[in-house]
Amino acid sequence: MRKILLIFFCCALLNACGQTTALLGPAITIGNTGNVMQAGFSYGTNLAVKQTTGKTPGEYVTSYIEEKREEKKERERKKEPE
Numbered sequence: 001m002r003k004i005l006l007i008f009f010c011c012a013l014l015n016a017c018g019q020t021t022a023l024l025g026p027a028i029t030i031g032n033t034g035n036v037m038q039a040g041f042s043y044g045t046n047l048a049v050k051q052t053t054g055k056t057p058g059e060y061v062t063s064y065i066e067e068k069r070e071e072k073k074e075r076e077r078k079k080e081p082e
Helices: 002-013 020-033 036-053 057-079
Strands: none
Touching: 036 057
16 A cells, blocks of 8 residues: 555656656766757757647657558558458
8 A cells, every 4th residue: 555655646746747857868968978069959959849840759750650650551451452
């Protein structure tokens, strides 16, 4: 019972961390390489993609892959003899 309560409590506290994880990648880049310019470019690119498409880069790639899978399934359905 304690584990369940601990997991629930942690989820409640970490619920708003989703937006701040966008800064995590560039922060790690600065920490590992010390290259502020590369980290800034990475953050700026992610922000531009989100403003243009309305999705994060990860969401955009996922939706693109799903779209291509659906197109492939449609082509395969059309090729099947009836």
